Amino acid sequence: DSGVTQTPKHLITATGQRVTLRCSPRSGDLSVYWYQQSLDQGLQFLIQYYNGEERAKGNILERFSAQQFPDLHSELNLSSLELGDSALYFCASSPGVSINEQFFGPGTRLTVL
């Protein structure tokens, strides 16, 4: 158990819909990272937050957004969903912004029908 929790575990929705994925980092970790893992794209870094502020952006679509709240939990919002958004979405956390081990949550499996 990494100490990172993600909800829900599974999510099934339809094209055009909007969903919110939630992540609680390990106690004391200030950085949260979001990743998308799909069969065709592999593991893709989406975005990082540090202590409530956006720190780095990866291959995140404009239809996707994220935020980190004062209690350090984070939410990833996916809107206007397409079939190709079906994937595993992982959240990871680390203590700070410098190089550190990232601790991964169990993931949310999103299926868009």
Add this chain to the structure above:
Amino acid sequence: AQSVTQLDSQVPVFEEAPVELRCNYSSSVSVYLFWYVQYPNQGLQLLLKYLSGSTLVKGINGFEAEFNKSQTSFHLRKPSVHISDTAEYFCAVSGDSNYQLIWGAGTKLIIKP
């Protein structure tokens, strides 16, 4: 920009045989290198990391990796694999000016009984 190449998408090996999973990265002044493992239906967890010091790094579950600066490689090895090592292994690199992790495409280790 940094890039990471995992040369094999799948590596089949017999149980109790040795294995090497290859990882090459694009050169940089200094790098930090990681191997993560993803067991079926789970998130990623850190196997080992190289930040500085000895180029031979030992990790969990009997794995080790050697940092070779001249060949820009960080290959992962285990002298004798077990069926429980069946997983996907990811190599990741971070540069000194950018702490973001750049991920390889992953290598599936398939253990044959």
